[in-house]
Amino acid sequence: MNNLKCTKGDFFGGLTAGIVALPLAMGFGLHSGLGAAAGLYGAIFLGFFAALFGGTPSQVSGPTGPMTVVTAATVGIFLAKTGGDISSSAFVGAIVACFVLAGLLQIAMGILKIGTLVKYIPYPVVSGFMSGIGVIIILLQLFVAIGLTSPGSTVDVVKKIGPVLKDINVWAFFYAALTIAIIYLFPKITKAVPSTLVALIAVTILSVVMDKNVPLIGDIPQGFPEIKIGEIFSIDSGLYIIILETAVTLAALGSIDSLLTSVIADNKTKTRHKSNQELIGQGIGNAIGGMFMGLPGAGATMRTMVNIRSGARHKTSGALHSVVLLAILLGAGQYASVIPRSVLAGILITVGIGILDYKSLNHIRKIPIPDAVIMVTVLLVTVFLDLLLAVGIGLVLAAILFMKKMSDVAEEKTKVSDITAAKDEIGWPDEQVPQYMKDNVLIKHLEGPLFFGFVSGFQNIASKLPDIKYVIIRMEKVPFVDQSGLYALEEVILGLEQKGVHVMLTSLQTQPENMMRRIRIIPDLIGEDNLFANFQDSINWLALHKKQELV
DSSP: GGGOOOOHOOOOOOOOHHHHHHHHHHHHHHHHOOOOEEEEEHHHHHHHHHHHHOOOOTOOOEHHHHHHHHHHHHHHHHHHHHHHHSSSHHHHHHHHHHHHHHHHHHHHHHHHHHHGGGSOHHHHHHHHHHHHHHHHHHHHHHHHTTTTTOOOOOOHHHHHHHGGGGGGHHHHHHHHHHHHHHHGGGGGGGSSSSSHHHHHHHHHHHHHTTTOOOOOOOOOOOOOOOOOGGGGGGOOOOGGGHHHHHHHHHHHHHHHHHHHHHHHHHHHOOOOOOOOHHHHHHHHHHHHHTTTTOOEEOOOOOHHHHHHHTOOOOOHHHHHHHHHHHHHHHHHHHHHHHHHHHHHHHHHHHHHHHHHHHHHHOOOOOOOHHHHHHHHHHHHHHHOOOHHHHHHHHHHHHHHHHHHHHHHHHHHEEEEEEEGGGGHHTTTTTTGGGHHHHHHEEEEEEEEBBBBBGGGHHHHHHHHHOOSSEEEEEEEEEEOBHHHHHHHHHHHHHHHHHHTTTTEESSSHHHHHHHHHHHIIOOOOOOOOEEEESHHHHHHHHHSHHHHHHH
8 A cells, every 4th residue: 555655756756757648648649540549548547557556666657669569550450451440330349359358468467477477588689679669660750750641561661751752741841850859959958847748839839820731630539538348349250360469469568568667667766566466457557448449558668767757656656647648638638639740750759769779789799699680680570570570589589599509508518538537536646547447437527407409419429439338427517407308318328328338327416317217218228226326436336346347
C-alpha cells in the first residue's frame, strides 16, 4: 500500500508526464493508422492500470514506438482483409480482439513467471532492435513531415522518397523542421517546461495564424470512449491466425519494451522492480485499453524519466498521468483538431532519433566482431523485414556465436599430457616417474560443460591420441554434460576401448555421473573399477596393479 502514496514529487511527476505524453500519444495514434484518439485512449487506460497493478512504481506506460510499428502494419493488413473501412464492425472487431488477446497473453506471461527470462536477452540484440525501431519511426514520418501520406512499409519509403520530393508541401516541411528545432533548442533556455509541449503549442498557433494548406489531425471524439468489445463477434474466421500471430508479437514486444524501461527506472531510483508483476499490470492495461480500441503500449522510457526527474517514486504518479490525459480529452479535444500532422511527425522523428543506441553505434568498430554482426543484423531485419523475426534471429545468432566461442575456449583448455606433466601433483620427483608410465599412460583434461557445441572439437582431440595402453580422463572441471556431449564421450571411450586402450575416469561430478549411469555408459562401457574419486587414486592403482602389463 506504500506505493499508493501521493507525494509532491508524485503529483508533479504525473502532471508533467501527462503533458509530455499528450503529443506522443496523438502522434503514435496517427502513425498507427487508427487516429489520434486511439493513441490517447491507449495512454489513458494502459497508463492507469499498468501503474496500479504493475511492478515498477515510478514507471509511466503508454503507446511506444515498437508497439505502434507493429500496430500500423496490422492495421494495413486488416483493412485489406475487411474492405478498407476503418469503422466497419469486421475491422474494429479484429483490432479489438488482437489488442485484448495481447494483453491477456502478457498476463499469462506474468503468471508463468516469464518476465525473469528477459534478462537473458544479449545486449547486441536489444541494441540492434531498439535502433531499428528508431530508424523505422524516422523513415515512416518522412512523408508526413513533408505533407504527404506515408507508404505502409519502410521498403516503400526508401523506394519512393526520391520521386515524391517534387510534391513537397513547403509549409508542412517548415512546421516539422521548426518543431524539431524547438524540441532540441528550447531546453537550452529552460527545462522547467517540456520542450515537446512548447513545440506542439507554438507551432500549432503559428499554423493557425498563417492559415496555410497543410494536413491536420482532424476531429477527435469528445467525451469518454465507447467500449468496442462487442465487435469481436463480427470477426471473419479467416483472420483468426493473423490475430493470434499479431497478439503474440505485441505481447512479446510490449513485455521486452516494458521490462527494459523497468531496468532503467531501477537504475535511476535505486530500487528493484518485480518483472512478472509488471507484465501482469501491462497485460491488464492493454487488455482493458483494447476493449476501447486504445493503442497498445508498454513502459515508456522518456515519460518514465520525466516522471522520475520530477520526484515521483510511487504508483500514483503513473495513474495521475492518465487522469491528466483524460481531463485533456474531455475538455480540450476540440482544440487538438487544428494540430498539423507534420508537427506530430517532427515530434516522432525526435523520438526515433532518441531511441537510436548511439553508444553501441559509436563503438561498433571496438566491440567484438560477433557482437557487431548480431547488432547490425538485428537492426536491418527490424527495419526491412519483421520485428519479432529480428529478435528471434538475433537470439539464435547470439546463441550460436556464444556456443562457438565457448567451444573454442573449452577446446583450448582441453589438453593431453603424460605422467611427467603431473609429477608435481602426485608428488613424484622427475627421476622417480616410471618410464613404463611415461610411455604407456596419457592424461586427458576436460574443462567446462561438455555440450553439443564442444562435441566436434572433443572428438577431433580424441582421434589424435597416440598409441598407448591407458587413458585417464580427468573430469573434475566438467559440471554438466548434455545429450550430445554424453554420446560424444561414449563414442570416444568406445573407440579407445576397441583399440585396446584401457579408459579410466576420475573426479566425476554428480550430473555427469548420473547421466552416464542412466544410459549405461557406467557400468557397461566403463566398469566401476575404472572410476576413481580423484586423479591420485588412479595413479596409485596403476602403480600397484598394472606395472607388469605396462612394461
